[in-house]
Amino acid sequence: MTNWTPEQPIISIHNVRKSFGVVEVLKGVSMDIMKGEVICIIGPSGSGKSTLIRCINALNDIQGGSITVEGQEVHDDDLDRLELRKKVGMVFQQYNLFPHKSALENVMMAPIKVLNEDRAEVETRARALLKKVRLEGKEDNYPGELSGGQQQRVAIARSLAMRPDVMLFDEVTAALDPETVKEVLVTIKDLAAEGMTCILVTHEMGFAREVADHIYFTDKGVIVEHGSPSEFFDHASDPRTQEFLSQIL
Amino acid sequence: MGSNSIPGVSSAPRSDLAVLKPFTPAGHAYDEMFLLRWLASVPPQVIVLLLLIWPAAAFAQSGVYGMPDAFAALWRWIPFLTLQGFVFNVVISIFAMLIGTLAGAALGLGQISNRIWLRRLAWGITQLFRNAPWLVILFIVLLAFPFEINVFGFIIPVPAWMKAVIGLSLPIMANISEIVRGAVMSVPSAQWEAAESLSFSRTQTLWQIILPQCFKRMIPPWMNWYAILTMATPLCSLLGVGEIITFSRQAMEAENNRPELLVPFFGYALALFFAYCYPIARFTIALEKRFAVKL
Structure with a gap:
């Protein structure tokens, strides 16, 4: 194992480059994320978030x-x-829930099949997780019977059932109606309050300002600016950030 | 109606700009359920009509004197043709389907393997047997297979009907392989990603997440191929396998090969195949509709 300690960044991204064919989407991106931090990555679409x-x-x-994640290089062939x-x-x-499984089974599947945990124990945990995302009573519903917001909360519970150290949220509210966005954001806020390390790609500026410890603004594959929410929203220095913020705020 | 009736308002778009009209492809897209969909669309009244045409055609061929004799001859042979002949067609079709399905499922999974040599090999076998004429495959199997196999001194005979089963199962295998591949491909790749991000291995993802989702949608095209296979079983008569067409020809020879026997005897065979496949078609289309509602 690696000699990572919690004082070091849990995720360390250094000068990352990524291309799809000839199109370079990430042109040297770096960031360090400490355990328990909530990071929001914002930026125009197509910026590589x-x-x-x-x-x-x-x-x-x-x-x-x-x-590196907990000191382990992610893109190592071994x-x-x-x-x-x-x-x-x-x-x-x-959301990408498994449509042939009920909400409860969606949450229970990975711990049982991947971690080989005890079924009864996993079920107790899964029920508690569904309760936590405020879906008590929906355990036996299939994804097709749930609203977008409910499905997304099942998806969050499904991820949490694996007891991850870090949660990645990829525009999780982008496909939801305005009314259901809130219920998903509340769930994420609870998680953040419990000290889960969260990295969110989001277009919800109000939410980013409220929960994020640190905000990164990306444009055309580079990080243009980053800082605490107040620095970022009130004192953005880069013209590109200012333009983006003026368009959406 | 509606806007047309209001003076000055037309429902037709009026613009000098180029308008992109809705895309309507010429003809029909390829339908993997072509046979059963057509069969199931035959209304029951038409069947009654066809049953009337049958003796009428026989009458037109043989005239009023020959026809009752010909049907009387058919009546004598019906138990033999049905119980010895058609039942055997059904037996051949079931065995060929069983072997074809098992081999086809394996081949289809080979086509989506992440080992490139296996994928290419499975693809090649699939294309070969999917596109080769069935009769040619049947003759090759008949001539290439030994008539008996010697296993540790035990002589196991391989009768012609067993070779016919193997011969027919090969094109079925190739088509089932395509059904499996197509069904797996039809599951959105986001399902693979979701499973991957939950640490499922490739094999686990395939067996526990992807295949259970597409199993249902494989059933209707699978039944379509069963119907095609059943209707192809008379090909075995060319190999001398005793099935309904072989026996019909033998029966007609026993009845002195009178030409007026042709329409009653082969018409009977046709009616039997229809009677067997029509309910399968109706059932499959109903099943397809039921599966379509639930995602």
Whole structure:
């Protein structure tokens, strides 16, 4: 194992480059994230936000630089990806629940099949998690019977059931109606309050300002500016950031 | 109606700008359920009509004197043709389907393997047997397979019907392989990613997440191929396998090969195949509709 200690960044991204064919989407991105921090990555579409967090759990490979999670290099050929993904949970924009399984089974599946944990124990935990995301009573519903916001909360519970150290949220409210956005954001806020390390790609500026410890603004594959929410929203120095903020605020 | 009736208002778009019209492809897209969909669309009244055409055609061929004799001859042979002949067609189709499905499922999974040599090999076998003429495959199997196999001194005979089963199962295997591949491909790749991010291995993802989702949608095209296979079983008569067409020809020879026997005897075979496949078609289309509602 590596000699990572909690005082060091839990995720360290250094000069990461990523191309799809000839298109370079990430042109040298660096950031350090400490345990328990909540990071929001914002920026115009196509700026590489989603690609960046997909690289963190190796759903995308990178062409240069390095990403370490708890001191472990992610893009090392010898890396056990399954071990990495046990530490890093991910929630997607389109929820991606397993449609043939009920909400409860969706949450229970990975701990039972992947971690080989005891079924009864996992079920207790899964029920508690569904309660935590305020879905008590929906355990036996199938994804098709749940609203977008409910499905997304099941997806969060499903990720949490693996007891990850870090949670990645990839525009998790982008596909929801305005009314249901709030219920998902409340869930994420609870998580952040409990000390879960969270990395969010989001367009919810109000939410970012409220929960984030640190905000990164990306544009055209580079980090243009970063800082605490108040620094970022009130005293943005870069013209690109100012322009972006003036358009959406 | 509506806007057309209001003076000065037309429902037709009026613009000098280029308008992108909705895309309507010429003809029909390829439908993997072509046979059963057509069969199931035959209304029951038409069947009654066809049953009337059958003796009428026989009458037109043989005239009023020959026809009752010909049907009387058919009546004598019906138990033999049905119980010895058609039942055997069904037996051949079931065995060929069983072997074809098992081999086809394995081949289909080979086509989506992440080992490139296995993928290429499975693809090649699939294309070969999917596109080769069935009769040619049947003859090759008939001539290439030994008529008996010697296993540790035990002589196991391989009768012609067993070779026919193997011969027919090969194109079925190739088509089932395509059904499996197509069904797996039809599951959105986001499901693979979601499973991957939950630490499922590739094999676990395939067996526990992807295949359970697409199992249902494989059933209707699978039944379509069963119907095609059943209707292809008369090909075995060319190998001398005793099935309904072989026996029909033998029966007609026993009845002195009178030409007026042709329409009653082959018409009977046709009616039997229809009677067997029609309910399968209706059932499959109903099943497809039921599966379509639930995602």
